[in-house]
Amino acid sequence: MNKHRIAVIPGDGIGVDVINEGIKVIDTAKELTGGFDVEYTHLPWSCEYYLKTGRMMPEDGLDILKDHEAIYLGAVGFPGVPDHISLWGLLLPIRKEFDEYINLRPIKLLKGIQSPLRKGPEDIDFVVVRENVEGEYSGAGGIVHQGTPSETAIQTSIFTRVGTERVIRYAFELARKRGGKKSLISATKSNALNYSMVFWDRVFNEVAKDYPDVTARLMHVDALAGYFILKPEQIDVVVASNLFGDILTDLGSAMQGSIGIAPSANINPEKKYPSMFEPVHGSAPDIAGKGIANPIGAIWTASMMLDFLGESDAARLVFKAMEAVTEEGTYLTADLGGKATTQQVGEAVRNKMRQLV
Template identity: 55%
Template sequence: MNTHNIAVIAGDGIGKEVVPAAIACLERIAAIHSLGLNFTHLEWGSDHYKRHGRMMPADGLDQLAVHDAIFLGAVGDPEVPDTESLWGLLIPIRREFQQYVNLRPVKTLDGVASPLAAKNPIDLLIVRENNEGEYSEVGGRMYRGLPQESAVQETIFTRLGVSRVAHFAASLASARSGRLTSATKSNGIIHTMPFWDEVVEETVGGYPGVAVTHELVDALAAHLVLKPWTLDVVVASNLLGDILSDLGSAVTGSIGLAPSANLNPDGYYPSLFEPVHGSAPDIAGKGLANPVGQIWSGAMMLEHLGHSEAAAHLQAAFESALRDGHGTRDVGGTSSTSEFTAAVLAAIEALAADQPAVSGISAP
């Protein structure tokens, strides 16, 4: 039996509801596919901050390092500044473990209505650089409270940082359509963005079957709304990728659907898997949260750990539940979190029973 040790941080708000839902589905999938998933639950997040003044213990990264993957719910609390909740947990994990790729699928799902009038299916991947760019720590503020108060935030691109994310994106594109779109703003940002363009171009040159198009981010945002089905793989800097991926999930019907993988592709450190949505304190504890983003992130985790058949089984199950009308309120349905989870679990069993010889699925 393949066994993996998974660190679980449910975090804040609806994270405490969607993480248990996803783990229930992962445990059933693991049993069917003879996988060992050992979950270690870590009570870190904003409640930990309120008690200890830190989002995680001082040795938190050391505790995480011994795991094969990290499964995160959500981070954020109205009583804790975002600078503390984000920079005290998620950002250190991404950077210490060199999770330099943030991979976000954008896909039309049956049973979920898109706000777009066109019915063309959407299926694209957004590859966001995850360690540097606009989210660097370099900068500061001075003359606080005075008329000349100022703030400086530096954007930092390195050849290593740009080339490795471009390699990852080009590799994905070569296995799909061969079409890669690079988000840029080199007409207005005259130093860093032309550098980004040059390094992406040089890197993609090593992939003969891949053609790269450099598209200004404002035009690309419009492209994502008007004709998203014409895009396949998009590579973008930290900030631009952050914005574009949220827009992409919105045009497919709900940001609550979107999964996310923070990857260390080399496998030297654990990767982190989380939904794109936030902690949603306005609906926390009401049983209304959509667990699709968390469940889908679990499928991405299985794929990353080398279990593509189990990942496909889990994804087919939640897509089946949506197709059969079991969606939560944010996607036009009436199901509660627990009701949707039950529908996914039932679909897992049905798929295993109906296709015991397909994709390695064995009957329970």
């Protein structure tokens, strides 16, 4: 029997609420499908932890995490702790130190959910592959002459050949595996960013030669944002730099009907280090503990994590049950126009899993 070690970091706000439901769903999948077990390590790292200790995680935090296969993260962020502290104190060190260079975001409209676009589930079903450890979020730069009229901020983007090529190649492989359209769009802005994006485009075109069966094209990111809205049915896989991918995927979440249902994975494809899985809705401290947060994003993220761990049957069961619940529409949270609680949605998914088995 496979036994998987998962580090659980609920984090702040509604992260605690939704991760609780996600864990229950994983445990139900384990019971129903058999063949694997899970050992959880629960870690209290959060903004609350920061306010008590001055750190988002302990000094040996990465050492604690490295012996796990996966990290299941809720959300971080809380009033009183600046966002750059929470981000650079927890999420970015994990992504960078564990070389989680692929950020994978499915943009898929679930059955039963109304998109703000006049589109249906058959029209919105694509994946964004975002470079996750360098580019515009490399953290290189500084501020000089602070507090004077000459104060100057410099933020430097770093694009390496190895970092650029590996994310582009991953996206081509994904486009090939997904079948269907077998197409890949690269988000660029090489007309204005005459070094970084010209370099990105050149690497993209070089790698494309190895995938003659995949239709490849470059598209300026501003035009691509409009394409998301106007012609999502023509999109299969998108590859983008750290910043462009971040913005485009949040646009994709809006297309899905609610950011509360959006999942994500921060992947080290070689599995040399743990990969991290997180819903992307943020901590929403104003509704934390009220039982109204949408757990679908955390449950969908759990399905992605199970698939990454090799438990494909369990992953499919979770996803099918989750979509069956949204399609029926009886148990939806307020962000989707329903009245169900966080716990009721989680219970409905678990009950549907049992019915499907």
